[in-house]
Amino acid sequence: MNSIIGYYSTKFGELWEKSLDDLLVEVFEGVLSENKLEKEHIDAVFLGNMLGGIVDSSLLLEAHIAELLGINIPVYRVEAACASGGMAVQMAHEYLLAHKGSTVIAVGGEKMTDVSAEHITQALASAASPLEQAVGLTFPGVYALLAQIYLKKYNYTEEHLAAISVKNHSHGVLNEKAHFRRYVTVDDVLDSPYIAYPLKVLDSSPISDGAAAVILTNKPALIKSSEAVTIKASEVATDTISLAKRGKLDELLATEIAGKKAFKTSGLKQKDIHIMEVHDCFSIGEILALEDLGFWKKGQGGSQAQEMVTHVDSGSHLIVNTSGGLKAAGHPVGGTGIKQIGEIYLQLTGKAGKRQIKITPTCGLAHNVGGSGGVAVVTILST
Amino acid sequence: MNSIIGYYSTKFGELWEKSLDDLLVEVFEGVLSENKLEKEHIDAVFLGNMLGGIVDSSLLLEAHIAELLGINIPVYRVEAACASGGMAVQMAHEYLLAHKGSTVIAVGGEKMTDVSAEHITQALASAASPLEQAVGLTFPGVYALLAQIYLKKYNYTEEHLAAISVKNHSHGVLNEKAHFRRYVTVDDVLDSPYIAYPLKVLDSSPISDGAAAVILTNKPALIKSSEAVTIKASEVATDTISLAKRGKLDELLATEIAGKKAFKTSGLKQKDIHIMEVHDCFSIGEILALEDLGFWKKGQGGSQAQEMVTHVDSGSHLIVNTSGGLKAAGHPVGGTGIKQIGEIYLQLTGKAGKRQIKITPTCGLAHNVGGSGGVAVVTILST
Numbered sequence: 196m197n198s199i200i201g202y203y204s205t206k207f208g209e210l211w212e213k214s215l216d217d218l219l220v221e222v223f224e225g226v227l228s229e230n231k232l233e234k235e236h237i238d239a240v241f242l243g244n245m246l247g248g249i250v251d252s253s254l255l256l257e258a259h260i261a262e263l264l265g266i267n268i269p270v271y272r273v274e275a276a277c278a279s280g281g282m283a284v285q286m287a288h289e290y291l292l293a294h295k296g297s298t299v300i301a302v303g304g305e306k307m308t309d310v311s312a313e314h315i316t317q318a319l320a321s322a323a324s325p326l327e328q329a330v331g332l333t334f335p336g337v338y339a340l341l342a343q344i345y346l347k348k349y350n351y352t353e354e355h356l357a358a359i360s361v362k363n364h365s366h367g368v369l370n371e372k373a374h375f376r377r378y379v380t381v382d383d384v385l386d387s388p389y390i391a392y393p394l395k396v397l398d399s400s401p402i403s404d405g406a407a408a409v410i411l412t413n414k415p416a417l418i419k420s421s422e423a424v425t426i427k428a429s430e431v432a433t434d435t436i437s438l439a440k441r442g443k444l445d446e447l448l449a450t451e452i453a454g455k456k457a458f459k460t461s462g463l464k465q466k467d468i469h470i471m472e473v474h475d476c477f478s479i480g481e482i483l484a485l486e487d488l489g490f491w492k493k494g495q496g497g498s499q500a501q502e503m504v505t506h507v508d509s510g511s512h513l514i515v516n517t518s519g520g521l522k523a524a525g526h527p528v529g530g531t532g533i534k535q536i537g538e539i540y541l542q543l544t545g546k547a548g549k550r551q552i553k554i555t556p557t558c559g560l561a562h563n564v565g566g567s568g569g570v571a572v573v574t575i576l577s578t
Numbered sequence: 579m580n581s582i583i584g585y586y587s588t589k590f591g592e593l594w595e596k597s598l599d600d601l602l603v604e605v606f607e608g609v610l611s612e613n614k615l616e617k618e619h620i621d622a623v624f625l626g627n628m629l630g631g632i633v634d635s636s637l638l639l640e641a642h643i644a645e646l647l648g649i650n651i652p653v654y655r656v657e658a659a660c661a662s663g664g665m666a667v668q669m670a671h672e673y674l675l676a677h678k679g680s681t682v683i684a685v686g687g688e689k690m691t692d693v694s695a696e697h698i699t700q701a702l703a704s705a706a707s708p709l710e711q712a713v714g715l716t717f718p719g720v721y722a723l724l725a726q727i728y729l730k731k732y733n734y735t736e737e738h739l740a741a742i743s744v745k746n747h748s749h750g751v752l753n754e755k756a757h758f759r760r761y762v763t764v765d766d767v768l769d770s771p772y773i774a775y776p777l778k779v780l781d782s783s784p785i786s787d788g789a790a791a792v793i794l795t796n797k798p799a800l801i802k803s804s805e806a807v808t809i810k811a812s813e814v815a816t817d818t819i820s821l822a823k824r825g826k827l828d829e830l831l832a833t834e835i836a837g838k839k840a841f842k843t844s845g846l847k848q849k850d851i852h853i854m855e856v857h858d859c860f861s862i863g864e865i866l867a868l869e870d871l872g873f874w875k876k877g878q879g880g881s882q883a884q885e886m887v888t889h890v891d892s893g894s895h896l897i898v899n900t901s902g903g904l905k906a907a908g909h910p911v912g913g914t915g916i917k918q919i920g921e922i923y924l925q926l927t928g929k930a931g932k933r934q935i936k937i938t939p940t941c942g943l944a945h946n947v948g949g950s951g952g953v954a955v956v957t958i959l960s961t
Binding site: 259266294435569 | 816
C-alpha cells in the first residue's frame with residue numbers, strides 16, 4: 196500500500212529574496228528532517244514545474260536537484276501546466292506500484308514574481324490552445340467564458356461566485372503559509388475591478404512563488420499509522436486543449452473522468468469524503484469541480500456556494516479548501532498540486548492546526564487542473 | 579515482460595511545412611497503423627519534449643495530444659532536455675511494470691527550425707547551469723571544454739574526433755529518414771569552421787525538426803516474437819548541472835551510473851551487446867559514451883574511434899549509431915531518445931534495411947543524455 200508519510204511547504208507569496216532552487220532545497224530539507232530521513236533513503240524524485248525555461252532559463256531541473264542535494268538517483272520533471280504538482284504525485288504513486296520497498300519524494304515549485312505581469316500572463320497562456328492565444332485570450336478570459344455560460348445557463352449572479360472567494364479567504368487567514376491572510380466580504384469581491392467579465396480580481400488566484408513536497412513510501416517500516424495516510428487512488432484524465440472542441444462548457448470533462456476513475460479505484464463514494472482541496476484558480480473553478488466530481492448536481496453549485504456549506508465552521512460533513520485554496524493560499528503553479536495533497540495529509544493526520552476540521556476525517560480528495568481542463572488529476576487519500 | 583512492438587518516425591530535418599502537432603499526429607497514426615492497432619488499444623501516452631513554451635507557446639502538450647487524437651487517457655509530458663525522449667520510454671516502462679496487460683505509446687518530438695539560430699541556441703542553453711549561462715557558455719562551448727580536457731589528457735588530436743562524424747555520416751547515407759545523407763571525409767571535418775575550439779561544425783549535431791514513437795506493451799497477445807523486442811533494462815541517473823561541481827571531466831558520471839545499473843538489471847555484459855545508439859551530440863560525446871558504458875577503457879576511445887571499429891561495414895561484433903547518430907540522423911531533441919530506441923528495435927527485428935548490421939544481433943543498447951550529462955538514460959533491449 197502506498198502511503199504519504201510527510202509534507203512540507205514553503206510560505207506561498209511574493210518571495211523576491213528566494214530563487215526556485217532556494218525553494219526546492221528548503222522543501223527537500225524540510226520534508227526530510229521532519230521525518231528524520233536522509234537523502235540516502237530516497238529512491239527517486241518527481242518534480243512538477245510549469246515555467247522552467249520560460250520565466251527563467253532553467254530547463255533540466257532534474258540536474259539542478261541532483262546538484263543541490265548531492266544525489267545521482269532518478270529525477271523526473273513533469274509539466275502539465277497548473278496540474279504539474281498533482282501529476283508529480285501521480286507519477287510517484289505509479290512508480291511505487293512498480294517498486295516495492297521504495298521511498299520517493301514528489302515536489303513542485305514555481306518562481307513567478309520575478310518577471311512582469313505581462314510576461315507571466317503570456318507564459319501562463321501558453322497552456323491555452325494556439326487559437327485561443329491567437330485571438331488574445333489569457334486564462335482569466337478562458338475561465339470568464341466558462342463563468343458566463345454557467346451563470347447564464349443556471350440563472351446565477353456574480354454574487355454566487357463571490358462566495359467562493361469569501362470562504363477561501365477566511366480559510367487562508369487560518370493558514371500561516373498562505374499568500375493572503377485577510378478576510379474579504381462579498382461586497383469586497385463585487386467591488387473589485389473586472390479582469391474579464393464576469394470575473395474580478397477577487398475571483399482570481401494570485402501569481403505566487405512557493406514550493407511543496409511530500410514523501411511517499413511503500414516500505415512497511417516507514418509507515419507508522421499515526422503519521423501516514425494511504426493513497427486509495429490517483430487518477431489522471433485529459434481533454435481537448437481548445438474550449439471550442441468540447442461538447443459542453445458548463446463542466447470540465449477531464450475532472451469528471453478522473454473523478455469517476457478515482458472513486459472506482461478506491462471503492463469509495465462521495466459521502467465518504469470529509470475534506471477536499473479543489474482547483475479554484477478562479478471562483479467558477481470550485482463550483483465546477485464540486486459538480487463534476489459528483490458532490491453537487493449540475494447547476495446546484497451556485498446556491499451551494501452561496502450558502503458556504505463547505506466552510507470549516509459550517510459543521511458540514513464535507514469541507515473544501517481549508518488551505519485557502521488557490522485563491523488565498525496562493526498558486527505557485529507547479530507547487531499547487533503538492534500543497535493540495537499536503538493539506539489533505541495534514542487534515543487526515545490531525546495536524547492542520549487552526550483550520551483542522553471539526554469532525555475526525557477519514558477520507559480526503561485533492562483535485563488539480565491543468566489549463567482550462569486539458570488535464571485533471573484526482574487523488575483520494577484515507578487514514 | 580515489457581516489449582516494444584512497433585516504431586515509427588518522421589523524416590528528421592528542416593520541416594518548415596509542418597508544425598509540432600503535425601509531426602506528433604504523423605507518428606501516432608504511423609505507429610498505430612503499422613501495428614494494425616487503434617487508439618482505443620492505448621492506455622497511456624508518455625511524451626518527451628524539451629522546448630514547448632520556449633520556441634513556441636505550447637505548454638500542456640498533454641491536451642494537444644488528447645485533442646489531436648480524440649482521447650481522454652493519461653498523457654504525461656516529461657522534460658529532461660535532450661534526454662526527454664529516453665525518459666519518456668523509461669517512464670512508459672515503469673508504468674507497464676505497475677500495470678499488467680497494458681499498452682502505451684512513448685513519443686518524442688521537437689520543432690526547432692522555426693526560430694532564429696540565436697534564439698534556439700539560447701533555448702538549448704537553458705539546460706546548462708545558471709553560472710555557465712551567465713558567462714556565455716552554450717552547449718558547443720560546454721562540450722568543447724570536455725573535448726579539450728579529453729584530447730589533452732590522452733594525447734589525441736582533432737582528427738580522432740573527426741572519425742566519429744565520418745562514420746556517422748556514412749551511416750546516415752543509408753537511413754532515408756536522416757537529416758543529412760551525404761558522406762564527409764576527415765578533411766571535410768577538419769576544414770569545417772570552428773564553433774568552439776576544438777569542435778567544428780562537422781563535429782556537431784544539427785538543429786532538426788522531427789518526431790518518433792514506439793509502442794510498448796506487456797499484453798502477451800500483442801507480443802509476437804518476430805516483431806517484438808524485450809526491454810531488459812531501462813535506467814536513469816542524474817549528476818550535477820554544473821561542470822564545475824564534478825569530480826572528473828573526462829567522463830559523464832550519469833552515463834556510468836545508468837549503464838552499470840542497466841547491465842546489472844539486465845544480467846547482461848558489454849560483450850552481449852551487438853548494436854548501440856549513443857548520444858553523439860558532439861563527436862566527443864560518442865567517445866565518452868563508449869568509455870563510460872564500459873565498452874572501451876578510459877582513454878582508449880580516441881584510437882578506437884579513429885579505426886572506426888564500430889562502422890556498419892567493419893564486420894565487428896559491436897556497431898554504433900547505424901541511424902547516423904545525432905550527427906547525421908539529426909537531433910530534434912525530444913525525438914532523439916525515441917529514435918535511438920527505435921533504431922535498436924529495427925536492427926533487432928531485422929528491419930533496418932540498407933543499414934542492417936551483418937551479424938544477427940540479439941541485444942542492443944540505447945544511451946540518451948540530457949544537457950552536459952545532468953541526466954543519462956540507458957535502455958537495453960533483446961530479441
